Amino acid sequence: xxxxxxxxxxxxxxxxxxxxxxxxxxxxxxxxxxxxxxxxxxxxxxxxxxxxxxxxxxxxxxxxxxxxxxxxxxxxxxxxxxxxxxxxxxxxxxxxxxxxxxxxxxxxxxxxxxxxxxxxxxxxxxxxxxxxxxxxxxxxxxxx
Numbered sequence: 001x002x003x004x005x006x007x008x009x010x011x012x013x014x015x016x017x018x019x020x021x022x023x024x025x026x027x028x029x030x031x032x033x034x035x036x037x038x039x040x041x042x043x044x045x046x047x048x049x050x051x052x053x054x055x056x057x058x059x060x061x062x063x064x065x066x067x068x069x070x071x072x073x074x075x076x077x078x079x080x081x082x083x084x085x086x087x088x089x090x091x092x093x094x095x096x097x098x099x100x101x102x103x104x105x106x107x108x109x110x111x112x113x114x115x116x117x118x119x120x121x122x123x124x125x126x127x128x129x130x131x132x133x134x135x136x137x138x139x140x141x142x143x144x
Contacts, residue, residue: 004081006097008090029077041070
C-alpha cells in the first residue's frame, strides 16, 4: 500500500510518522526526502527572501523551474498513493493535498496527536486517528 503523508515542514511528528509507517512495511512518500539525496523543495532555494514576497512575486515564483519540479514530484506521488494521511498540525498546502486525494477517490485519514482547532470538514475523511498505533491498525485493516 502506498501512503502519501501530507503535513508541514514545521510539524514535529512528521518524521516519526514516516519512519513508523515504513517500519510497518508501508510504502511512504516523504516530501522532506522524496528520493535518496534529495532534501525536498524549499522556497528559500528560489529566493532566500521568499517570506517578504508580494503577491505578484509569489505568483511569478510558482513558475520557477525548482518550484515546478518540486510540485511535479509531490503531485505525482500524491496521484500514485492509495491512501493520504494528513498529519496535524499543518497548513494550507497539506489541506489542499488532502482534498485533492479525496477528489481522486483515495482513502483518507487525519492523524491528530495533539489538541487542534475543530474542523467540521474532516468528516469528509474516512478515518480520524488519535494515535500512531490507531492509524497503523486502520491501514492494516485496509490492506487486508
